[in-house]
Amino acid sequence: MASEPATTVELELEQEQRLVEEAQQGNLDAMRPILERYAGPLYGTVILPRLGDAASAEEVLRDTLATAVEKIRRFTWQGKSIYPWLRQIAINKVYDVHRQSKRSRRLADAMVHEIDVETDPASHADAQLIADQERRAHRERIDETLRHLQDRYRTAIELRLIQELSREDCARRLGVTIGTFDVLLFRAVRAFRKHFGEYAERAEPPRTGDT
């Protein structure tokens, strides 16, 4: 599991506020603990589930953090974590990637579709709450799509991609040859992709931010 931000352990809100203020006064190195704290959740719950490509996700994370450092003076402390602000930057970067790469529109929309989370500045929703909520929402969408697949396809995906069993073990569990299992997984991922896109079409269009 990607490490999730904690509220009181290492980087409490007060400490975070102090670091942000230091950075806003010109000591950009003060951003380091904040970035180290939130890089994991941003990658694991915001960027990668929307991109699906680890290398691109790492690049987007790097851009997100660099933009945050560059624009830290524009950030206004509102009594809650800086995480929602970082998350919004990350989402906008992901949109940019999808716009630039001419991928299948349906799947791209499905992947970048923003999940509603509590980002009301007046609230005190902290980073962990947001990350947890986001993770749950992503998972519900994936599970919902899996439910629409035929049993053998669903099982193939669960064994190979979620439990990460070897091809040999997966084939043994399903009572087929490795070659047949390869075909099952191939078709299962194709079917998932198709259903996932249809799910996105039923969902709300993506929201754009102004960060």
Add this chain to the structure above:
Amino acid sequence: MATQDDDTLTGSVPDPDTEPAPAELAHARRFAELVDKTLSGRTPPAMSADDRALLEVATVIRATHGSVELAPSQERQVVEDALRQAIGAPAPSRGAAVPIARARVRRWVPWIVAGTSTLVAAAAVAMLWLRAPAGTGHESPVARRAEVPPEWTSRPADSLVGPIARDHAGDASARIDAIFADRLDGFRARRLARGGKP
């Protein structure tokens, strides 16, 4: 006719029990190997657009179930790169993380070196100019011409040989003997001037 690759992403997906065509079998095997590599963190950079699209789906599923995360070392590197990118410093080679404070200093190092070199060069020129006033009469020993007899010096042999007439063109040995005798005289004179010492 549409090939298997053409409709991998857009065509309908057969039922699990449908017998695969050889092309589908080959594609499925290729995709299975890609998944293998991706699960072991060795995703190949080059692959077909169809395979990439399917692999992204697989990664989304894995990421959503928390199976994919950034290694701590990668995470540190990304943070370091981002900080460096934000201050406009060039990224170092992979695996060599340099703290941002040192990176800031490094950014100025070439300018400091260039400035110091210019100052040192200017100081050297000024010192040379101040220490060598014109008209003192102290000439450099290197610049002084050595005062030695002409027979000690390297010199042309034209005056010894003179113009060579066509019918004496074959007398090269006689000309060489004349030159040799002249040079031997010079050698002897020099040696005698030193009291017979070489």
